[in-house]
Each structure stands twice: as structure tokens, then as C-alpha cells.
Amino acid sequence: MENVIAFFSKLLGMPVLASKHGIEVDNLIIYVHWLMIALFIGWLAYFVYALFRFRKGKHPRADYDGVKSHASTYVEVAVAVIEGVLLIGFAIPFWYQNAGKFPAESESTVVHVVAQQFAWNVRYPGADGKAGRQDFHLVNAATNPFGLDPNDPDGKDDFATVNDLHVPINKPVIINLTSKDVIHSFKVIAMRITQDAIPGLKIPSHFTPTKIGIYQINCAQLCGNGHASMANGRLVVQTQEDFDKWIAAKSKTGGASQSFE
Amino acid sequence: MQPTTHATAQPGNSEAAHAHSAHHEPGFLSKYVFSTDHKVIGIQYGITGLAFLFFGFCLMMMMRWQIAYPGKALPVVGHLLEKMLGDVAAKGMISPDLYNSFGAMHGTIMVFLAVVPLVFGAFGNYVVPLQIGAVDMAFPRVNMASYQAYFIGGIIMLVSFFIPGGAAQAGWTSYSPLASIIPTDGQTFWLVGMVFLITSSLLGAVNFIVTIIQLRAPGMTWMRLPFFCWSQFVTAFLLLLAFPPLEAAGVMQLMDKVFHTSFFLPTGLAVGGAYANISGGGSPLLWQHLFWFLGHPEVYVLILPAMGIVAEIIANNTRKPLWGYKSLVYSVLILGFLSFIVWAHHMYMTGMGTHIATFFQTTTMIISIPSVVILTCLFLSLWGGSIRFNTPMLFALAFLPMFGIGGLTGLPLGLNFPDLHLHDTYYVIAHFHYVVAPGTIFALFAGVYFWFPKATGRMMNEFWGRVHFWLSLVFMNAIFQPMFAQGMAGMLRRMSDGGANYSLAKVPDAIGGLSDSIMYCNTTISIAAWCLGLAQLPFIFNFFWSIKNGKKVTSDNPWQATTLDWQTPTPPPHGNFTRPMEVFRGPYEYSVPGHAADFTPQNEPPSK
Amino acid sequence: MEIPYAVQPRRDTGLYNAKLGIWLFLASEVMLFGALFSAYILLRVGAAPGMWPHGWLNVPIGMANTFVLICSSITTVLAWVACKDRNYNKFKFFHALTLVLALTFVGIKSYEYYTKFTHYEITLTNGKFADGHVVAKSKDFDLIKKTGSVTLHGHIVEKREELMDMHSAEARHEKHEELTVPAAEITRMENYGPWHHTYLAIYFTLTALHALHVIGGALVIGYMWVTAGKMWKTDPERFTNRIEVSGLFWHFVDLVWIFLFPVLYLL
């Protein structure tokens, strides 16, 4: 079975996969394509045969009644049933598991990502693991894009980066996503994750990376003339040690009021 | 052998009709420009729509250059573009701004200015009154107003290319805030243009529904209505009820643009690092809901009439009744109904809740069933037929598997787990182009070849028709098939550089990204698109040449069809019928056992 | 060439063409105004707590305008009944009344718009807010140069939230008086146009669209009133149908207002 799946994922040209839930995404894509291919080939075979057999030269007088069997009804019912199975057996439970249930914040890496034309701002809670208080009345686009409270001690070691998102491997990542200006969409293909970043809304989403490496963060929503070149975002998946080191180093230099532009 | 007597041309017939209306022979203007005759209006829609179709395709051929060879000056037309459009086409190159304009306008023009006017305005107008045995539409002057509103809307859209900054740049979906904050006026023109187009469609929809309900000839009961009329009937309802919310949304976006309101702008928007001076408090998602509330029914507006055309042609060229006429009718009604409650499958990635996602996934899966039923009926109609492979039939037949591919690939998109990966990739582009390009456009071609002799009294050339067909079939697939692979590999749409930045060429140590072969497809697709352009030349020449020089039809009913549109003089005079129509049977009584002729027109009195 | 069922109803549907047509058109209008109402609900539900205004509009004026529209509805019905009774003069009389009422409505509505555009919210340098109708501006009033002053009839409040509820008993009993504010003390000054708040945005959009319908209806009614004589003689039945159809449209416009009034003025 594994091999079959792998074969099909190659056949369909699925790109590298590096997240836990991604395998379910890929599997479902593959199952649906089985259904599609089976239907298509079946119909196409019938189609070509019918065209050939009932061409005018061969069959000069048409038959008023045509098909009398109920085979087609069975096919239709079968299609409906298979779609139902894919929906109820896979798609819906997957979505409930994934989008419905979030990992505990205490066991995850929590980051805030604010999209803007045309970059990704990332904010980490720093070495203490606690994010500083946020108050959107304090937002100032140039100096304080996150609306951080400068008086909150938890926020003292918070730091931010641009286009540089580091996460440890095999630990859930929760991304709180929003946008400053227009709608962008946070997409990391290998993670099989897409989430629109919508101004005025803060939307959480999560995934668990399973492969170390550097991945590109794509913007999957038309966001202006720089949409195609909003391509400098990097998702760096590291071992826990490397990640801790990185955090420690950044926490010292970073500060809540760091400027982004 | 009575049927042929009135099915064959009676030259005197049409002459007589002509003389009849001659007592107020109208001048050129009132005959061709300000006509209230549904056939003239249909042809006006047809010509204008085909021109826009061609124009929309030209935009895309230029964009495909930029996708294949990003940053290189456009050959042949680059210089001209720079002259006409100025800075956005500096050095004859398509800048990202221009790419976005062209992309948005390709979508807008194809959907609202080409295909809807063609399938609904042109074919609907020309054929529906003929098929139901009516003298005209119920409100001829409203019909004229509908065309004029469409024309004005089209002009506004065209003009917007030449204003400073160019046409709208926020995609055909015009998502706010982007659409509202782009400082140029393209979006304002787009919105005003859309208000005219929507008005046009609403007027048309009211007219079609009233015509079909009220003006059916005696005996034309609902279950004797040709399937094409059914599809137009449902389409009209979709337009009637789905367009107004977009009109409302358009008005609100216009308010945002012109009066600086904040319908779709949330509090705390910081554009370009500076706070936007707005009241805030609006919702970007509201626009998406209102847009897709129209958007999804709209895609069925693009496909249902196409299915209607295909059904007519298949029945005619298999020489047998459509299989499962009733299932077809009920399916199309259910399809129309369901199309109003699936819209948010375009918004899965906005982060909607789990229950609502379940709801929309379920309705989306359910809506695919009636499509399967329709396709099945059309397929089974082939069985036992005596199939004639003329040009209209070739296009109609090709529609089936092409729509099949497009429709089937809608399934993974409709499940939101797979959509996590596929959303906004070229997979989506391939999905819907298979339905609208080799689907709807083929149906349009089929319809043009099929009804051309009714409208002009001459046939289009068969040989060049076949050349047009085979070349189009090959190149359409060469364009859209590789896009599935590109999308599956993760290539995103609306990329002014064809995804070059996302191929990760810049970061060699990164994992994933697009392979060279996927990127290379960009080039092959573009070449196929230009070849598809060349492949249209036989059609264009054939079309214009045949108006004057095509083979004259020898009968009013050259395809030996059963429906009433073929029981009129050729071309039908003002008022359509030379004698009152009465209908005695269903629409597709071909090869009735015990009948010598293999077709029995709907209006042939039963032999007693 | 005569289009059937233009005057007489078709047997199986019981309707003549125009009547079916107008109802279909009204169905699409329901969706149009319906979408705007949904926008209203969404904006209201989504507003920050305490930031959705109450009582920003003048209820007696709105009520008067409601009466005007209701009256115009009954005169429309009576005009149609007169047509049915083939009583030309009575028809002319009631139809003229409708027209006058329509124009009255538009007049009152314009006055309401005018009062919104002259109503200002001023953020003062001390963080308070002055709010009211501009009575006078000194000649040298200039916000950028900070010269001169503006006189309002209104009041000063501590927080912006206090400006939101003008419908409550306390708010209504608050004293309004003439205030003069020097430009030097003004950080921001904005009138109650559609840009001021999403509530006003939806208010202006809905009422302007509604007013356009009133004006469109008035044009049709006026046209038919002027040209009535001719068709009355040749084809009174068709004419009566026309009055019925335009009347349906007019009642619909009234009906929309019946919802607009409580939703925008009272809630």
C-alpha cells in the first residue's frame, strides 16, 4: 500500500512533503484522483466505442429507444456513494481533526506572522517563551507593527524578524496570522498548508514539520504588483537545539520595539 | 411523407413575409442598430461577444509571453503597447502592473463580456423565441436596452485600459482591500462597467423568463420544451437572483473608492507603512461572500446554456431522442438550485470554521451529482444512434470529455483538505479552463456552425470547420493539460513572472520548489496558446466568407431537425413564423418507429 | 406582429406579461436590498463593542417621511382603482397626489442629508470631542494655519463612545448649546458623511439607492400622468395594466422604506 501511494504521488507529481498532516492531504488527493481516473477511463472507453459502433455508415437508422438497461443508474449511484465515502470518511473528519483541534500552546511553537506588501513579519515570544501583552491601540505602522505593550516584562525579550521563520522539528507550530494592508496567503507547499492573511482578522493555523531544511514561504493571494516577487520568506526547520540557540541569540539582540521597515 | 412539405423551403414563403412587413420598411439604423427584433439583437450580441472573446484571448496571448519569457520585451506588439499604454508597458515589456491588469481583464472580459453575452445574449436571444414558437421576446424594447447596457459596459471596460494607470488590477474577483487601495482609477471604471453589465443581464433575465413562461406556442407544454430552452430558463433565474448581490457589493466598493467609506476595509489598515485615513470597521470577507454568491451561480451560467447547445446538436446528429429527457430537466433545475449554496468553496482558505466547511464541502459534493447525471444522459444518448460527424457534432462531442475533465477536477478542489494544497495553483486554472474553454467555447463553436445556416441561409465550410476543430482540440489540451502538472507541483496562479521567483532559483539550498521541467511547461503552453490563436484563423475566415459565399441551403431545415426553430423561413422574417405554430409532441422525435422520415417536427399534425 | 398576452392574461398562468415581468424584477430587487441589509447586519455585528451608533438620525423627520410614503402608496392604489372604474379625472387627481408626495419625500430626504453634512465631530487637542452642527465659521478659519474659529450648536464629551448613543434617555436630555472652538484647539474635524463611520456608510448607501428608486418611480409616474390622455382613449385596459405595474414598483419602494426606517432610525 505504501508503495502504491508513493507511486501515485510520483505519478501525480506531488512535491516534497514535510509535515505530519500533509500525508493525509496527499492521500486524499490520490484517492480522489483514483476515482476521477477510473470514471474518466470508463466513460472514455464507452464513448469511443459508442462513436465507433453507431457511426452513420455502420448504423444507418437510429434506434428510437436507445439504452434500456439501468446500468447507468448504478454508475451514478456508485459515483454518489464514493463521493460520500470520500467526504464523510476522509475529508470531513480530517478537517475536524486538523482545523477543529489545535495543539496546546504550551507544547507548540507559537509565532505571530503579520503579512504586508510584500514581506512576512514574524514575532517570537523570546527565550522566556512568553509573549508580551498586545494592545492594538498602540499599533504604529512604522515603529510598532504588533501593538506591543513596552511596559510588559514578558515582552522585553520578544523579538521579530522579517521573512525569517524558524521552527523546531516534530513539534507543532501555531501561526497566528494577520495582515497590515491587503489579503495575502501564507503557503508553504511542502507543509501542505495554506491560510489567508486577512487584515482585521487574526487567524490561527498549525502544522507539524517533519523534515529539516529550508522552505520557501509563498504568497498565494494576489496582493499587488509585487505578488510574484513576495518570495523571500523562508521557513527554516531545525533541530530543537539549533532552534533554542537561535532563539537565545535573537532574544539578546531583539527587543519589542524593533523596527521592521 | 407529409412532413417535408412544410419543412422544405418555400421561397415564396419568406418573400411573402418580407412583403408583409414592407409597409413600414425600417431604415438602416432602426433595422440593425436600434432594432427590437430578437434575431437582430441576438446577432448584435453574437458579433460583439465574439469580438470580446477574441480580444480576451489576445490579452492572454500577450500574458503568456510574459509567463514564458519573463522580463523580455514583447515581440511585434511590444512597441505598440508602449505607445498606447505608456509607462506600464515601458520598453515593450509587460510590467507586473500591466500583467495584473491584463489578467483581471482577461477574466472579466471572458466571463462577463464574452461568454455570458454569447451563450445567453446571442444564442438565447436568437434561438429561444424560435424554439418556443414565439413571434419575439416578451419585451422587445427591454431587450434592446439590455444589449445597449451591455455595449456601454463593454466600452467602459475598454476605455479603462487607456486611463492613467490602466485597467483594474485586482483580479476578476476584485478582492478588497487590494481593489480599494490601488490608487489608480481602473477599479472605478471596472465597477461602473460592471453595474452596466449587471443591469443588462437583469433585464435580459426578466425578459427570458417571461418569454419562456408566457409566449410558448399552443401545445408547447413544459415537458415538450427543448432542453436548450430549459437551460436558458434556469440560467435566467441564476442571473436574476445571483447578480443583485454583486451589484450591491459593487456599489459598496464604489463607495469605498469614491467616497472613502470602509465597507470592506477593517480598522487599523496600514498601507505602505502609513495609516490609512479611514473610519475602518468594515469586513474584507463580506466582499468575498457577496462576490462568490454571484460567482458560483455565474459559472453555471457559463456552462448550462453550453450543455443546452450540445444536447440539441447531439439529438439532431444521433437521429434519436435524447436519453432521459426528464432526468436532464430535473438535473438542470436541481443544479440551478444548488448552485446558490456552494459559494464558499472558493473561500476554504480564509479560515472558516469546521461546521461551515463541512456544510460547503457537502453541498459541493452533492452538486456534482446532477452534473454527472446530465453527462450520463448525453453519453447514453449516443447508444443506438446513427451518428453523423459534421462540424457542429464534432465540437459537441468533444465538449463531453473536456467538460468531464474539468468537472472531475472540481472534485478535489471541493474537498477542502486537498484544496489546502491545490488552492490558488494552476490546478484551479486548469480545472476551470477545461470547463469554460474546451467546454463552453467548443459548445459555442458548435452552436455557431449549427445555427449559421438558419441565420444566413448559407452553410459554413465543412473542410475548414474540421481543420478548426482538430487544431483547436489538440492545442486546447496542449495548453491546459500541463497546467494540472504545474498546479500539482505547486505553481501558483497570478504570477507575473510565471513563477520564476518561486522556482527557488534564488535559494539553491532550499527544499522543494518547481523543477525545470515544470518551468519549461510555461514555454510549451505559451507556444500552444499562440498556435491555438493561429488555429482560429480558419474559423474567422470561414465565418465571414460564408456569410456571402457559403453553400446556399436547399431547405429551411438543412439538418432535418425537429424543433420549431427549423420550421421557419430562412432567415426568419420579422415576426418569425409565417403561420401560427402549434405543437403536438416532444422536442426530439427522431427515428420514430413506423415513420418513413427519420424526424418528426414538433409542429407536424398527428396523422390520423 | 402582435406579442400575445401583452394585455390579456394567459390562461394557464393567469398573468399578463408585464405583471410577471415586474414581479421578477422585484424579486431581483429583493436580492439587491437584501444583500445591503446583510451588509448592514454584518457591519453591525462586527462593530467594536459600544461603537455602533444609536439615534444619529432625526426620528420625527424620518417618521414624517414614512407617513409621506405610506400616503403615496394609498394614492397609487386609489389611482389604479379609478382606472378600473374608468374614472379619468379621479385617476388624474390621485396620480398627481402620488407625484407630489414622491417629490416631498425626496425634498425631506435632501434636507436630512444636508443636516448630516453640516454635522461635525471635532477632536480637540485636549483629547475631548466637540460635536454638533456648524452654525458659523470665522472668515479666517483655517485648520492648517490654525487661525480663526468655528461655532457649533452641540456639546463636548470626554470619550468618543459617548457620541455613539444619542438615542438613550440621558443622551436625549443632554443640553446642546453654542460652542466656539478655535482652530488651534482642533486636531481633526470631520463631518458626518459616509466616510465618518460604517453606519453612515450603509445609511447613505441604502437611502441613496432607495431615493434613486423613488426618483425613478416618480419619473415613470410623471411620464404616465402627462401622456395618460392618449392611451386612455385608445386602450384603457392596457393603460390600467401599466398603472398597476408601476404601482407594484411603487409599493415595493414603500415596502423597502418600511424596513429602512426602523433599522436605520430606531435600532
Added chain:
Amino acid sequence: MNDAHSTGHAEHSIRGYIFVFIALLVGTMFTVWASYIDLGHQWNIVLALVIASVKAFLVAGYFMHLVSERKLIFMVLGSTAFFFAGLIFITLWSMQPHSLIHL
């Protein structure tokens, strides 16, 4: 509805129209009055919408003769009402889980 009524008929319906007219005026005054008494915010809204719906029913039912209208018109309006309800409720429903940021 379309065939000409006799005069007697019209007289009769005129009384009905006047009655509806008065009911509308009273309803308007009532809704204004009700808005000044405090029933708890939701109940004020519910009451106002109920009154508006009754008034709308009167206008549509009697001035527009909907009570005696043909089935076809009901089908059109019924489907419109259905889709309108879908538009409002589904949209509201799907916007609900988002956490809005209020700046």
C-alpha cells in the same frame, strides 16, 4: 384580478385599502413609541422587526394584492426568499468563528 371590477366591488375594496392605510400609520407610530421604551436591547430589535414585517405584509398583501395572486408569483417570491435567507444566514454563520481584531 385583471378583469374590470364592477363599481360596487371597487367601493368595497376601497374601504379595505383605507383600513390598511390607517393600520400602516398606526404601526409607524407604534414602532417609534416602542423604540423609546427599554425592553432590553434584543427585544427592542425583535419588536421593531415584527412591526415592520406586519406592515410589509399589509403593503405586499393588500396594496400589491399578493393575498390573491397567482401561484407562479408565489413560486418566484418563495425561491427569492429562500436564497435571500441563505445569503444572510450562511454569511453570518461563516463569519462568526473569526476572531476580529478591534484596533
